[in-house]
Amino acid sequence: MPAFHTYKNPALATDLVVFGYQDKALSVLLLNRKEAPFKNGWTLPGAFVGLEETLAEACRRILDTKLGLRSIYLEQLYTFDTPNRDPRGRVISVAHFALVSQGKLTAVAGKMANDVRWFPVTDIPVLGFDHRQILSAAQERLRAKILYQPVGFELLDENFTMPELQDLYECILGHSIDRRNFRRKILDAGFVELTGEKKEGLQNRPADYYNFNKKLLPQHFHLNL
Amino acid sequence: MPAFHTYKNPALATDLVVFGYQDKALSVLLLNRKEAPFKNGWTLPGAFVGLEETLAEACRRILDTKLGLRSIYLEQLYTFDTPNRDPRGRVISVAHFALVSQGKLTAVAGKMANDVRWFPVTDIPVLGFDHRQILSAAQERLRAKILYQPVGFELLDENFTMPELQDLYECILGHSIDRRNFRRKILDAGFVELTGEKKEGLQNRPADYYNFNKKLLPQHFHLNL
DNA sequence: CCAAAAGTGTTTGCTTTACACCCATGT
DNA sequence: ACATGGGTGTAAAGCAAACACTTTTGG
Incomplete structure (x- = not known):
């Protein structure tokens, strides 16, 4: 039986749209990249998916280690596969969105790395990759969802x-x-x-x-x- | 710059839920597998995603070559990643669903391979992998979608x-x-x-x-x- | 006592539901 | 003429939209 993970497959990643609500505004967590591509540019937090973890686990790993956020609401959003969405090569990303309560938000406010910042959704900078599109999809989903689930x-x-x-x-x-x-x-x-x-x-x-x-x-x- | 597709990533596949409407019943295309796993069992049609194709292209390829169906409605459904969903190894599947019009359906009826069959959704056999779950998700999506889009x-x-x-x-x-x-x-x-x-x-x-x-x-x- | 924001109830109009009759065809 | 299924309209009920007054606090 062949080992399928040795096939020439696109690489698999997750990107996260983390929503918070503060100062009467809906905000999103963005990361300032230290490396190319998009060095010094803003992007959504994300990571490649390991062989031994589920998509949700990969997301939790990012939330925990990069952002200091634990046990918050998480949901799969959509899988993005535009051919040149990542200039480094073929990467397909299963985007998720997460919701941070005000309690957790203030609890970790101090611990946040200085390359991570909240941006109100009404004032988002230019984003790397196809992350603008992912963010828009997440907002749309949230808008729809809030009308029929207690989210x-x-x-x-x-x-x-x-x-x-x-x-x-x-x-x-x-x-x-x-x-x-x-x-x-x-x-x-x-x-x-x-x-x-x-x-x-x-x-x-x-x-x-x-x-x-x-x-x-x-x-x-x-x-x- | 590293070649990301050489990373140890989960393998990436697509599975297709192809809906048709005939004899006043909603039906789904199922494939009788000739190889292990699930040899002689029924599953959704699917394939691994190549490095040079998008997810939609992979789906069109399956539809065209395996099922003889062209230019039909196609939409991404959800990405399934349960750890042991594929006994051969770690495979993550981006499920899609497709809709076949009655015209196309009858046009290709004869050309269909004999390992492919329509099953009314009210009478689905045991399916391999996690395909039962995928099918249910597709039905649910279709139910919701028909109420707000001309589908x-x-x-x-x-x-x-x-x-x-x-x-x-x-x-x-x-x-x-x-x-x-x-x-x-x-x-x-x-x-x-x-x-x-x-x-x-x-x-x-x-x-x-x-x-x-x-x-x-x-x-x-x-x-x- | 005044300003500011929270709590409460009622009237109006629209949308949805339920339902009955007429029409065109084949036998 | 009759059986079958397709087309049309209307009255009643339920729901949503618009709206005005009272209440509780701080200054």
């Missing part, structure tokens, strides 16, 4: 207020939503519940804290926003 | 009647739909138009022929069926 909570703290959740939705969807209708639709979907606590210390009426009800929920719904 | 037409003839289109939708979605509401929603979506011809020769009132209006349409809609 927004991966970007917030465990406790969040309704206005915070709405801000996040508006950031991702790119348009504003009526407060009252938003609240009703989210509550009708039934995957958040009041914690009983309130967010105090603001200059106005305290907001109720909610959290994501992980147990008794339908894993799939449909929001019309 | 059903890829499975029918150029001209089709409203009842034919409805039968197809019911097959894919797995439930029945009210005739009058179906008709209205399809027409409201605005991507079909009357040809003026009628399907005659039945034992009852002739049905109007429609065709898919490829030009002046929004490529994206939403059907609530």
Whole structure:
């Protein structure tokens, strides 16, 4: 039986679109490359896939070692194979996207290597490889996904207020939503519940804290926003 | 600059879920393997990806040479990487699905190799590798996709009647739909138009022929069926 | 007491659902 | 004429959009 990994196959890599939410803006982690190609240019974090690891494991390895992020939401996005996407040779990349909650985000903020930076999605520099295209695909996926799966909570703290959740939705969807209708639709979907606590210390009426009800929920719904 | 394709990478393949619609049933093309592993068992058609071809090109190559099918709808589905999905070694497969129109389907019916057969999706044999899982993912994608992109037409003839289109939708979605509401929603979506011809020769009132209006349409809609 | 932002409910209009009748053909 | 399946319209219900007032805090 032949050893298939000795065949002349394209090389296999993963690239990661890591989303975070901070200062009321959706952001992405970008890496400043120290080597050619695209030396000193910005790209998505990525790596080649080893023989002994799954795609998810390769992604976790990048997240852990390069970015200091553990146990965060991860999902396969799409496989990119444009012939000259990598000037070094034929590399096919299985892109993934990840979501970092505000808690994890601030926890590792200090430890981050200085060649890694958050960029708001509204202000992305020129990216190397085909990473602009990958990023756009990830944004599109996130936009679609947030309407039928409880994925927004991966970007917030465990406790969040309704206005915070709405801000996040508006950031991702790119348009504003009526407060009252938003609240009703989210509550009708039934995957958040009041914690009983309130967010105090603001200059106005305290907001109720909610959290994501992980147990008794339908894993799939449909929001019309 | 190193030659990346000499790295120890997992091998890269594609597997194809080819859908057809015949005898009022959604069907899939399966291949009877002549070699181990899964000798004499049924699997999806597939192949390793060469260094000089894109994923889509690899798929077209399979479709053309193994199945005699040209210029049909093709879309990337998902990349499967379970560690032991292939007993021969580490193979990662970028699954695709394809849609064969009734015209093409009958045109090549005779030329098909005798180790290739159509199976209605309601009656699929045990499949080798992880192909059962791939097939299920493809069905799910098709179900979702048919509701917001004009993809059903890829499975029918150029001209089709409203009842034919409805039968197809019911097959894919797995439930029945009210005739009058179906008709209205399809027409409201605005991507079909009357040809003026009628399907005659039945034992009852002739049905109007429609065709898919490829030009002046929004490529994206939403059907609530 | 004023400004700022959070919480709540109601009315209006549209979309979806459910459903019944007429029409064209072959036998 | 009758059986079969195709074409059309309408009334009722459910859902989404628009919108105004009250509440709680800090200054």
